[in-house]
Amino acid sequence: MLTIKKVLNLLYLFVFGLLISGCTAQGEVEKKNPEIPTLPVTQVITKDTVLHHDYVADIQAQRHVEIRARVKGFLDNIYVDEGQQVKKGQPLFRISSEEYEAELARTKANLNSAIAAAKGAQLEVDRVKTLVEKRVVTKSELEVAQAKLNAAKAGIEEAKSAQANAATKLSYTFIKAPFTGIIDRIPLKVGSLVDEGALLTTLSDLGSVYVYFNVSEKEYLHHIKAQQQGTSTSSEVVDLVLADGTRYAQKGKIETVEGVIEANTGAIAFRAKFPNPKQLLKHGSTGRVRLTNEVEEALLIPQKAAFEIQDQNFVYVVDQNNTLKIKNFKPRARLSHFYIVDSGLQPGDKVVYEGVQELRDGLTIKPVYIPMDSLLTAQNQSL
Numbered sequence: 371m372l373t374i375k376k377v378l379n380l381l382y383l384f385v386f387g388l389l390i391s392g393c394t395a396q397g398e399v400e401k402k403n404p405e406i407p408t409l410p411v412t413q414v415i416t417k418d419t420v421l422h423h424d425y426v427a428d429i430q431a432q433r434h435v436e437i438r439a440r441v442k443g444f445l446d447n448i449y450v451d452e453g454q455q456v457k458k459g460q461p462l463f464r465i466s467s468e469e470y471e472a473e474l475a476r477t478k479a480n481l482n483s484a485i486a487a488a489k490g491a492q493l494e495v496d497r498v499k500t501l502v503e504k505r506v507v508t509k510s511e512l513e514v515a516q517a518k519l520n521a522a523k524a525g526i527e528e529a530k531s532a533q534a535n536a537a538t539k540l541s542y543t544f545i546k547a548p549f550t551g552i553i554d555r556i557p558l559k560v561g562s563l564v565d566e567g568a569l570l571t572t573l574s575d576l577g578s579v580y581v582y583f584n585v586s587e588k589e590y591l592h593h594i595k596a597q598q599q600g601t602s603t604s605s606e607v608v609d610l611v612l613a614d615g616t617r618y619a620q621k622g623k624i625e626t627v628e629g630v631i632e633a634n635t636g637a638i639a640f641r642a643k644f645p646n647p648k649q650l651l652k653h654g655s656t657g658r659v660r661l662t663n664e665v666e667e668a669l670l671i672p673q674k675a676a677f678e679i680q681d682q683n684f685v686y687v688v689d690q691n692n693t694l695k696i697k698n699f700k701p702r703a704r705l706s707h708f709y710i711v712d713s714g715l716q717p718g719d720k721v722v723y724e725g726v727q728e729l730r731d732g733l734t735i736k737p738v739y740i741p742m743d744s745l746l747t748a749q750n751q752s753l
Contacts, residue, residue, distance in 0.1 A: 410723040411688050411737035412675070412745065414715050416667045424658040425583035427610065431653035432643075433549060433575035439564045440542040441465060452556055456547045456573070463570055467543040474536040481529035488522035495519050551575040552649065576649045581610060581622060583659040584637035590627070608642050609660040618657070620645045669711040671699075672745055675721045676709060685715070686722040686729050688737055694722065696731045707745075 447464035450456055498515040501507045554572040558564065585593070610618040622644035631638045642659060644651065675685050676699075683701055686694045699714030715721075722729065723740055 406734055406736050407725075408736040408738060409725055409729075410740050411720050411735075412672065412723045412740045412742050414669060414671055414711070414717055414719040414721060415742045416669050416717050417742075418664070418666050419668055419670065423661045424611065425585060425661070427657045427659045428582040429651055429653070429655040429657060430580045430582065431551075431574040431576050432578045432580060433551065434572065434653050435548065436572050437462065437545065437548075437570045439463075439465060439545075439566060439568045439570055441470065441539050442566045443467070443469065443543060443564055445558055445560055445562045445564050448556060448560055450553050450556075452553055452571075454553045456551065456553055458547055458550050460547045461544065462547055462553070463545040465543040465545070465564055467540055470536065470540040470543055474533065474540050477529065477533035477536045481526065481533050484522065484525040484529040488519065488526055491515070491519035491522040545570065547573060549573070549575055550577075574653045576646050576651065576653070579644050579646050579651045579653075581642045581644055581657075581659055582639050583642070584632075584635065584639050587631055587636050587638060590631075590638050594627075607662075609662070610644060611658040611660055613656050617660075618644065618651070620647075622659075669715065669717060670708050670742060671711060671715065671721060672723055672742075673704070673707050673709060675723050675726065676701075677726050683709075686726055686731075687715075688720040688722065688735065692734055692737055694729055694731060694733045694735060 443465040445463065446466050449461045449463065456462070495512070495515045495518075498507060498512045502509055502512045551573045554574060556571045558568070558570060564570070606624045608622045608624060610620075610622055612618055622642040624640055624642045626641050628639040628641070640659075671685065676683050678684070682698055684696055684698050687697045689695060697714065697719075699709075700712045701709040702712035703710045720737070720739075722735070723745075729735075
């Protein structure tokens with residue numbers, strides 16, 4: 371006879387069995403019908419497009435010189451302030467000049483003495499010459515007098531040189547701007563003892579600036595060969611992106627290329643010149659030079675669609691059944707947010723745009739199509 375306890379145990383086992391079978395059946399259904407992921411997909415296209423490549427920029431003033439003392443003395447006057455715009459020839463500093471004025475006066479006196487000595491020697495030559503003509507003295511006396519005159523004339527030249535040197539040193543006590551520019555920091559103050567060669571300030575000509583940037587040897591060769599063959603579609607006009615991410619209002623132009631490729635980096639420096647009418651750019655500023663390339667019939671894919679395995683580039687191509695197939699491609703160039711494809715893909719191929727890290731070959735997806743033109747437009751707006 372079944373007791374109540376046995377009935378309850380049988381009922382519990384029956385319910386537990388139903389639950390287990392239900393979970394097993396649900397798991398089998400989920401296994402047979404896994405969730406299909408929804409992924410963004412874009413189509414590979416060919417397009418005449420403008421792409422950008424940024425390079426780290428080193429900005430330097432067109433002229434940037436150190437103003438140094440050329441004589442020793444006390445700094446008597448500072449006529450300018452840091453950051454001030456000065457004109458060519460404008461007074462900057464005055465070093466104590468009493469010592470050099472006295473030296474100049476002494477050399478002037480020496481010159482006058484040498485001139486007087488030469489006049490006396492000339493009179494002696496004239497007197498001896500008359501006596502020789504009258505045969506009162508021999509010609510040797512005239513030769514001696516002439517030698518003394520030559521020595522006196524040499525003394526004049528020596529005195530003139532000493533006077534010029536003293537005048538030059540005196541001029542060094544009054545320092546003027548060698549060109550129009552901006553005064554930088556002034557480390558010394560009035561009353562400081564200045565040694566010969568001491569740095570007084572630096573002066574920067576910021577009317578225009580030079581912007582240096584390094585490109586790889588491969589890019590350099592491509593640039594030069596395209597110029598020589600007349601097939602270059604890259605402009606010599608370049609943009610400058612400032613440190614805050616804004617684009618500088620003025621355009622620059624590539625002027626020259628350095629003559630040495632750095633052995634350590636394999637790069638070579640280009641120089642572009644930018645006008646700087648408002649003097650926004652300062653010597654030593656940083657930024658990025660942006661080269662603009664016009665590419666005809668470029669086969670484009672987004673960089674987000676690609677991934678690397680052992681230095682090889684791959685994408686997931688979506689077939690007509692929305693099944694993924696991994697495919698290798700070779701990029702011709704990597705510019706901004708896109709690859710220009712050299713081989714491995716064809717126009718019209720559909721590739722997964724984002725989320726490729728978790729995918730696998732043969733997976734079925736639900737594609738959400740994103741036009742390539744919209745990606746290009748978004749990129750250009752961000753530049």
